[in-house]
Amino acid sequence: MVSRASWFAALLVLGCSGEINSPSAGDPDERPVGTDGTGNDPSDPNDTPLQPGDPSDPTSSPGTGSPSGPGTSMGTPNGPDSMPSPPGPGPDSPGTDPGGEGSSEFLQPRIRRLTNAELNATLQSLMNSFGASDTVVFEPPTFVPDTRQWGFSRNAAQIVDPLLARVARRLAGVAPCASAGADRACAGTALQTILPVAYRRDVSADEVDQLLTVFDSAATDGFDAAMALALSAALQSASFVYHTELGDSMDGASAQLNASETAAAMAYLLTGAPPDEALAAAAQAGELDTGSGRETQARRLLDMPGARAQVTRMVKEWLGIDAVVDIGKDKAQFPQYEQLRPHMLAETEAFVTEVVFYDGGNIGTLLGADYTVVGSEMAQFYGLSAPAGGAADRVSLASTTRRGILNQASFLARYATEIDSAPVKRGVVVAKKVMCVDPGDPNSLNINVVPPQPDPSMTTRERFKQHTVDPVCAGCHDGIDGLGFTFEGFDAVGAQRERDQGKPVDTATTLAKGWADVIGQGEFEDSADLADVLANSEEVKRCFTRHLDRFANAATNERLEDAFLAQWAQLEASKRDSILEILVAYVTSDSFVQRVAAGANP
Numbered sequence: 001m002v003s004r005a006s007w008f009a010a011l012l013v014l015g016c017s018g019e020i021n022s023p024s025a026g027d028p029d030e031r032p033v034g035t036d037g038t039g040n041d042p043s044d045p046n047d048t049p050l051q052p053g054d055p056s057d058p059t060s061s062p063g064t065g066s067p068s069g070p071g072t073s074m075g076t077p078n079g080p081d082s083m084p085s086p087p088g089p090g091p092d093s094p095g096t097d098p099g100g101e102g103s104s105e106f107l108q109p110r111i112r113r114l115t116n117a118e119l120n121a122t123l124q125s126l127m128n129s130f131g132a133s134d135t136v137v138f139e140p141p142t143f144v145p146d147t148r149q150w151g152f153s154r155n156a157a158q159i160v161d162p163l164l165a166r167v168a169r170r171l172a173g174v175a176p177c178a179s180a181g182a183d184r185a186c187a188g189t190a191l192q193t194i195l196p197v198a199y200r201r202d203v204s205a206d207e208v209d210q211l212l213t214v215f216d217s218a219a220t221d222g223f224d225a226a227m228a229l230a231l232s233a234a235l236q237s238a239s240f241v242y243h244t245e246l247g248d249s250m251d252g253a254s255a256q257l258n259a260s261e262t263a264a265a266m267a268y269l270l271t272g273a274p275p276d277e278a279l280a281a282a283a284q285a286g287e288l289d290t291g292s293g294r295e296t297q298a299r300r301l302l303d304m305p306g307a308r309a310q311v312t313r314m315v316k317e318w319l320g321i322d323a324v325v326d327i328g329k330d331k332a333q334f335p336q337y338e339q340l341r342p343h344m345l346a347e348t349e350a351f352v353t354e355v356v357f358y359d360g361g362n363i364g365t366l367l368g369a370d371y372t373v374v375g376s377e378m379a380q381f382y383g384l385s386a387p388a389g390g391a392a393d394r395v396s397l398a399s400t401t402r403r404g405i406l407n408q409a410s411f412l413a414r415y416a417t418e419i420d421s422a423p424v425k426r427g428v429v430v431a432k433k434v435m436c437v438d439p440g441d442p443n444s445l446n447i448n449v450v451p452p453q454p455d456p457s458m459t460t461r462e463r464f465k466q467h468t469v470d471p472v473c474a475g476c477h478d479g480i481d482g483l484g485f486t487f488e489g490f491d492a493v494g495a496q497r498e499r500d501q502g503k504p505v506d507t508a509t510t511l512a513k514g515w516a517d518v519i520g521q522g523e524f525e526d527s528a529d530l531a532d533v534l535a536n537s538e539e540v541k542r543c544f545t546r547h548l549d550r551f552a553n554a555a556t557n558e559r560l561e562d563a564f565l566a567q568w569a570q571l572e573a574s575k576r577d578s579i580l581e582i583l584v585a586y587v588t589s590d591s592f593v594q595r596v597a598a599g600a601n602p
Contacts, residue, residue, distance in 0.1 A: 106254070106560075106590075106591050106594045106595055106596040112154075112155065112242065112243055112245075112554055113241055113242055113243075114241065114242070114243055114268070115146050115153040115154055116145075116146050116153070117153065117272050117313060118243075118268050118272055118273070119241075121271075121272050121273035121274065121306070122197075122198070122240075122273065122274045123235075124273075125197050125273060125274050126194050126197055126198055129193055129194055129197045148317070149556060150547075150550055150556050151317050151318060151319075151320055151433070151547075152314075152317050152318075152550060152551045152554070153313075153317060154551055154552075154554040155554050155555065183223070184212065184215065184216070184219070186223070187212060187215045187223070187226065187227055187230065188208060188212055190227065191208050191211050191212065191230065191234070192208055194231070194234070195207065195208065195211075195234060196280075197274060198234055198235070198239070198240045199237075199239040199240060200243075200260060200263070200264040200267075200274050200275060201239075201260035201264075202260070211230045211233055211234055212230070214229055214230045214233045215227060215229065215230040217229070243264055243265070243268060244261055244264075245257055245261055245265060245595060246261070246595070247261070247595050253596065254594065254595065254596050255594075255595045255596075256593050256594055256595070257593045257595065259283035259284060259286065259288060259289070260280075260283060262283060262288045262289075262294070262592075262593055263275040263279050263280055263282070263283035263288060265592070265593075266279065266288070266294065266297060266298060266301065266587055267279055267301065269310075269552055269583075269587070270298060270301040270302055270306075270307055270310060270583065270587070271301050271304055271306030271307050271310055272306055272309060272310040272313065273306050278297075278300070279297055279301065282296075282297050291588035291589070291590075292588070294587050294588050294592070294593075295584055295587070295588045298583070298584050298587045298588070299584065302580055302583065302584070307357075308353050308356075308357055311352065311353075311356050311357075311579065311580075311583075312348075312349050312352045312353055312356075314548065314551045315348075315352045315356075315366070315405070316345075316348065316349070316352075317551070318433060318544075318547050318548075318551070319405070319406075319411060319414075319429065319433055320414060320429070320433075321345070321348055321405075321408075321410045321411055321414055322345065323414055324341060324344055324345055324410045324411075324413050324414040325341045325342060325345055327341075327413060327414055328418055329413070329418045329419070329492060329493055330418050330419045330492075333419055333492075334492065334493045336381075336493075337413070337493045339377075340377060340378070340381060340409070340493070341413075343374075343375065343377040343378050343381075344378065344408070344409040344410040344413060344494070345410050346375070346378075346392070347372060347373060347374050347375075347378050347392075347408060347409070347410065348405065348408055348410045348411075350373035350374075350392050351369075351372050351373045351405065351408065352366070352405070353373075354373050354394060355369060356579050356580065357580075360578070361578045361579045361580045361581070362577045362578060362579075363535075363540070363541045363544050363577050363578075363579060364535040364536060364541070364577055365404075365535070366404060366405055366535075366579070367403075367404040367405060367406065367434070367531055367534045367535040367540070368403050368404045368531045368532050368534070368535025368536070369397075369403065369404050369405075370396065370397050370398055370403060371394050371395060371396050371397055372394075372395055372397055372402070372408065373392055373393065373394050373395070374387070374392060374393075374395055375387065375390060375391060375392040375393075376390040378409070379395060381409065381495065382397075382400065382402070382409075382496070383400070383496070384397075384399075384400070400496070401489055401496065401526055401527070401528045402496075402528065403527075403528040403531040403532060403535075404531040404534075404535060406430065406434070406487075406527065406530075406531055406534075407487075407490070407527055407528065407531060408494070409493065409494030409495070410494070411494070412426070412487065412490045412493070412494030413492065413493045413494045415429055416491075416492040416493070416494075417492060418492065419492055420460060420491075420492050421460050421487065421488060421490065421491055421492055421500075422484070422492075423460065423461070423464055423480075423481050423483075423484025423485050423487065423488065424464070424480055424481065424484055425484070426483070426484040426487045427479070427480035427481055427482070427483035427484030427485075428480055428484075430483045430484075430530075430534075431479065431480060431483060431515075433543075433547065434534055434540055434543060434544075435518050435519060435534075435539065435540060435543055436539070436542070436543035436546060437479070437515070437518055439479065439480050452464055456501055457501065458501060459488075459500040459501050459503050459505065459506070460488065460500055460501075461485055461488055461500075461505070461506055464481055464485075479511055479512055479514070479515035482509040482510065482511045482512075482515065483509070483511070483515075483530070485506070485507060485508075485509045486507050486508075486509055486524050486526050486527040486529070486530045487507070487527045488500065488505045488506065488507050489505055489507045489526055489527065490527070507524075507525065507526035507527065508523075508524065508525055508526070509523075509524050510522055510523050510524075511523075511524075518537075518539055519533055519534060519537040519539060519540060520533070520537060520539075521533045541576060541577055542565060542568075544579075545564070545565060545568050545576075545582055546561050546565060548579070548582055548583070548586075549561045549564045549565070549586065552583070552586050560591065563591060564586060564589065564591065567585060567589055568582060568585065571585060
């Protein structure tokens with residue numbers, strides 16, 4: 001019998017030592033989002049350093065495939081018609097990761113550090129528990145950026161930021177009795193109020209006494225200083241910083257999350273914040289022990305404001321769109337871009353909220369909607385009539401060639417160079433994140449990739465034609481570039497254009513059979529046509545569900561993803577297309593609460 005305390009101690013030592021759960025230095029998807037001095041994004045899976053004024057575009061992307069085209073096996077280049085189609089699970093799956101190794105369809109017992117957003121929400125809950133009404137935001141630069149795995153901040157690779165200790169001073173100042181000659185009794189009352197919220201579970205008298213001992217050690221410095229020291233200790237404790245999924249019964253084979261862990265797992269997944277009083281009460285009443293009980297609470301949580309921000313966060317991280325505010329562009333060529341960046345991201349956030357929570361929540365609508373949600377700034381940028389009053393509102397795109405999230409400026413600017421469109425960037429992200437096709441990494445096969453050189457007499461598409469002429473490159477780039485070329489109607493900041501280098505842009509493309517088979521069509525007039533096909537593809541919905549499962553699991557494990565996809569496939573068609581219904585299905589599944597010890601196969 002392995003005790004809960006022993007598991008926690010062992011995992012904590014490993015997690016803090018950096019021996020496990022550390023991001024791979026070679027995987028750009030596992031690095032913090034940001035940009036370097038040239039405006040290039042080091043976390044972009046397709047970004048290589050570009051010098052200002054160089055419109056060349058990198059041609060590689062990280063993956064496990066080969067230049068033979070989409071597929072999971074390594075090989076030598078072959079013709080596009082012989083490219084293997086990816087299997088249902090999606091060949092970009094990495095297999096296993098620190099949070100999900102083993103032969104079972106269940107995760108292992110584990111701990112993970114809360115993300116910055118989760119820490120922020122939890123700290124805000126602590127402020128609220130003291131009755132403080134002010135809003136406190138603890139985000140970068142206060143905290144270092146999140147480490148990401150496969151684009152998602154929810155993962156087991158996060159490290160502890162020592163800057164958390166600074167937050168304690170804010171909390172100490174809002175203790176209910178801080179302004180009335182506060183003393184040790186007040187400190188005890190404050191700790192009894194705050195610790196259950198901070199630790200997401202009941203706390204013992206011993207835990208309160210231990211922190212009061214810390215308080216006593218600084219009592220001569222005054223209440224605020226002593227309280228700040230005690231709270232600093234609480235905020236740096238494992239119970240605050242880490243979300244645990246260990247279970248109460250560790251018999252060497254399997255375990256089930258206890259009530260508090262289940263409540264915390266649900267709350268952080270669905271709202272990005274700790275459990276509220278209603279969820280905590282449901283947990284204590286045993287209502288979360290059953291799938292139906294979890295479903296009831298899940299639907300309630302998904303109706304809360306926090307759920308809107310959490311689902312939007314998941315979608316933004318899925319496509320990497322949240323990094324657009326950190327991506328630089330050439331100021332001489334795009335002087336309006338810097339001011340527009342926050343509005344671009346705001347459009348995507350408002351659009352996702354509209355689609356998911358007010359317009360059926362369908363994956364298909366997310367990818368193919370003929371409307372967006374913009375204020376006056378983005379309406380003018382798109383050439384649309386501004387909403388009445390200038391406030392953001394739903395606006396029709398029927399008169400444009402934009403459809404869905406992939407044709408929004410946030411996506412298009414995110415996947416472009418600082419001066420030019422980037423068909424490879426755009427094509428790779430559509431392949432990997434939307435179609436679950438891994439086009440492979442030429443670097444892994446020692447293929448020397450030479451980006452097309454700038455040529456003012458040639459359009460971007462003409463410059464990239466060499467990819468499909470060179471037989472070494474053609475197997476992958478027939479598909480990658482073909483997808484990317486459909487977006488050539490938009491420049492480096494996502495503005496619509498009809499000409500490139502003085503010549504008409506060409507957005508029509510034909511994908512090779514292996515690529516076309518994935519989504520059921522290979523000929524497209526432009527990116528709006530592509531968006532419509534993606535929106536109606538069952539494989540694309542399967543791919544989205546795979547990525548949602550990675551976000552929900554805070555892990556990447558093909559076996560776990562396949563198990564959930566098998567459950568997803570049993571849902572009725574309307575629920576398979578609904579982002580909220582997929583989340584509910586995940587929370588009600590056995591895999592949400594079951595854990596298996598390493599190497600066990602129950």
